[in-house]
Amino acid sequence: MIEARPRLVVGVDFGTLSGRAVVVRVEDGAELGSATHDYEYGVLESHLPDGTRLGPDWALQVPADYISVLRHAVPAALDAAGADPRQVVGIGTDFTACTMVPTTADGTPLNEVPAHAGDPHAYVKLWKHHAAQPQADRINALAAKRGESWLPRYGGLISSEWEFAKALQVLEESPAVYTAMEHWVEAADWIVWQLCGTYLRNACSAGYKGILQDGTYPTRDFLAELNPGFADFVADKIDRPVGSLGAPAGRLTRQAAEWTGLPAGIVVAVGNVDAHVTAPAAQSTAPGQMLAIMGTSTCHIMNGQILREVPGMCGVVEGGVTPGLWGYEAGQSGVGDIFNWFVSTQVPPAYVAEADQRGISIHEHLSDKAAAQAVGAHGLIALDWHSGNRSVLVDHELSGLVLGLTLATSPEDVYRALIEATAFGTRTIVEAFVDSGIPVDEFVVAGGLLKNPLLMQIYADVLGMPLSTIRSTQGPALGAAIHAAVAVGAYDDIHSASAAMGGVDRAVYQPVEDNVRAYDALYAEYRALHDHFGRGANDVMRRLRSIRRQALQGAAR
Ligand SMILES: Nc1ncnc2c1ncn2[C@@H]1O[C@H](COP(=O)(O)OP(=O)(O)O)[C@@H](O)[C@H]1O
Numbered sequence: 001m002i003e004a005r006p007r008l009v010v011g012v013d014f015g016t017l018s019g020r021a022v023v024v025r026v027e028d029g030a031e032l033g034s035a036t037h038d039y040e041y042g043v044l045e046s047h048l049p050d051g052t053r054l055g056p057d058w059a060l061q062v063p064a065d066y067i068s069v070l071r072h073a074v075p076a077a078l079d080a081a082g083a084d085p086r087q088v089v090g091i092g093t094d095f096t097a098c099t100m101v102p103t104t105a106d107g108t109p110l111n112e113v114p115a116h117a118g119d120p121h122a123y124v125k126l127w128k129h130h131a132a133q134p135q136a137d138r139i140n141a142l143a144a145k146r147g148e149s150w151l152p153r154y155g156g157l158i159s160s161e162w163e164f165a166k167a168l169q170v171l172e173e174s175p176a177v178y179t180a181m182e183h184w185v186e187a188a189d190w191i192v193w194q195l196c197g198t199y200l201r202n203a204c205s206a207g208y209k210g211i212l213q214d215g216t217y218p219t220r221d222f223l224a225e226l227n228p229g230f231a232d233f234v235a236d237k238i239d240r241p242v243g244s245l246g247a248p249a250g251r252l253t254r255q256a257a258e259w260t261g262l263p264a265g266i267v268v269a270v271g272n273v274d275a276h277v278t279a280p281a282a283q284s285t286a287p288g289q290m291l292a293i294m295g296t297s298t299c300h301i302m303n304g305q306i307l308r309e310v311p312g313m314c315g316v317v318e319g320g321v322t323p324g325l326w327g328y329e330a331g332q333s334g335v336g337d338i339f340n341w342f343v344s345t346q347v348p349p350a351y352v353a354e355a356d357q358r359g360i361s362i363h364e365h366l367s368d369k370a371a372a373q374a375v376g377a378h379g380l381i382a383l384d385w386h387s388g389n390r391s392v393l394v395d396h397e398l399s400g401l402v403l404g405l406t407l408a409t410s411p412e413d414v415y416r417a418l419i420e421a422t423a424f425g426t427r428t429i430v431e432a433f434v435d436s437g438i439p440v441d442e443f444v445v446a447g448g449l450l451k452n453p454l455l456m457q458i459y460a461d462v463l464g465m466p467l468s469t470i471r472s473t474q475g476p477a478l479g480a481a482i483h484a485a486v487a488v489g490a491y492d493d494i495h496s497a498s499a500a501m502g503g504v505d506r507a508v509y510q511p512v513e514d515n516v517r518a519y520d521a522l523y524a525e526y527r528a529l530h531d532h533f534g535r536g537a538n539d540v541m542r543r544l545r546s547i548r549r550q551a552l553q554g555a556a557r
């Protein structure tokens with residue numbers, strides 16, 4: 001009787017503030033039900049739950065929040081789908097990255113070990129933890145000096161968001177946690193470990209965030225020169241067997257079956273990263289298709305048949321998006337996060353009241369007000385570095401800027417200028433790819449920002465390209481489910497699973513010629529400011545960060 005019913009897979013997307021589960025039909029990718037569970041602790045940016053204060057640019061999480069998603073979102077999604085759990089044949093997951101869990105040998109997070117519970121370094125370092133920039137600077141300078149062969153695979157610069165910089169910060173600021181930490185685990189792999197009892201590294205995180213290239217990590221010699229105590233970091237803390245994307249990692253344990261309500265023994269897919277996993281959901285796995293997953297941050301993901309070194313990209317990894325192809329990644333650390341900062345801190349109460357009266361969000365209200373403007377009418381240019389710059393400058397000491405403010409400037413003017421700044425940032429990335437010999441033939445958008453039509457039109461006009469859009473509103477979770485379908489053997493590979501289960505609408509937003517011309521002029525101004533403040537002509541942003549750190553340290557004393 002069960003055989004007559006469709007086979008289902010579950011995809012679980014672990015985001016910045018919540019986790020989402022979706023129940024998907026293997027045959028055609030139909031999303032039958034979904035549920036979201038908000039993290040209790042969310043993002044810890046100023047203090048630990050016990051009140052211990054955190055320094056500037058810290059961002060931590062509590063791993064118990066991830067288990068709560070398994071306990072709540074998965075059963076709720078099954079309920080919403082009206083599914084019999086026995087129909088589910090596999091589960092796939094994806095995570096933000098680089099999000100790192102320090103653990104004991106058996107995977108227990110160190111913040112759950114009483115001796116370390118009060119030490120901030122025992123907690124998960126979330127992708128947007130940007131306090132390891134000094135360590136990243138040293139990694140980059142030393143790698144450049146020694147001519148390390150892996151450096152060009154990361155566009156010439158390793159981000160402070162990635163595994164090595166964050167771990168070096170742990171070693172140098174909390175030797176006790178570093179010593180106690182038996183494994184430094186990508187959350188993407190930690191959750192799979194919790195689900196099936198097997199700790200494998202996934203090829204995506206290992207390549208982009210863990211500097212695994214051509215089967216090897218940075219050498220012991222290199223690490224010893226960075227800091228003698230770091231010499232054995234690879235062997236001691238991160239080296240593990242690597243699983244291909246779409247392969248099975250193991251089978252659901254009884255404990256995880258109890259958490260999720262799924263049958264013990266079903267296939268658990270190798271872990272993956274939220275951005276990369278979305279490519280098959282958006283039918284964007286072919287070379288030339290650049291997928292932008294636009295939400296809190298934006299990640300740009302693209303497959304290629306050839307290996308090229310793109311300055312300032314996050315990385316190029318063989319099999320990093322789809323086995324058999326070179327996967328490229330670039331990104332902007334703050335996009336929706338910048339709009340969120342603006343609406344939460346810079347909008348007068350009268351605007352909030354108007355939005356409430358209209359029954360719409362403040363984002364929608366500001367977007368409506370800004371939509372009527374001619375391009376350039378606000379007289380502003382902004383730099384989109386409120387959360388630093390991940391590509392192409394790879395520097396989290398940079399900060400935001402709005403130039404051209406007058407007494408006539410309105411909130412919607414600034415809101416529009418911030419949207420434009422993020423679009424200019426994306427154009428800078430697209431041009432870096434094209435100039436490096438990686439053509440971008442199609443630009444596909446996924447993620448929460450799709451719901452803003454003004455923003456989409458601005459991107460089409462700034463890029464001078466049509467925008468295609470993913471059909472699913474749950475791109476990462478659907479992508480994780482597609483990987484589960486491949487892992488259970490329902491499809492031969494990710495491309496065929498994507499063709500059957502993913503969906504995209506082509507060229508939904510078309511560039512408007514007059515706007516394209518007007519934005520070309522503004523983009524030239526953006527690039528002038530970008531290079532002036534971002535490439536060393538004026539280091540005022542770095543100096544301001546340093547002054548801020550000193551002032552905060554002084555105040556804490
Ligand atoms: N209408 C809107 N226009 C622009 N930004 C928006 C709008 N609504 C929400 N946002 C922003 O979208 C971001 C959340 O995007 P989403 O894709 O849901 O999350 P995540 O990237 O964490 O998965 C928030 O930073 C929020 O400020």
Ligand SMILES: O=C(CO)[C@H](O)[C@H](O)COP(=O)(O)O
Nearest residue numbers: 016096097127275295296297
């Ligand atoms: O760097 C990443 C992927 O490589 C992060 O996962 C991402 O930037 C965070 O994603 P989101 O904006 O969806 O929370």
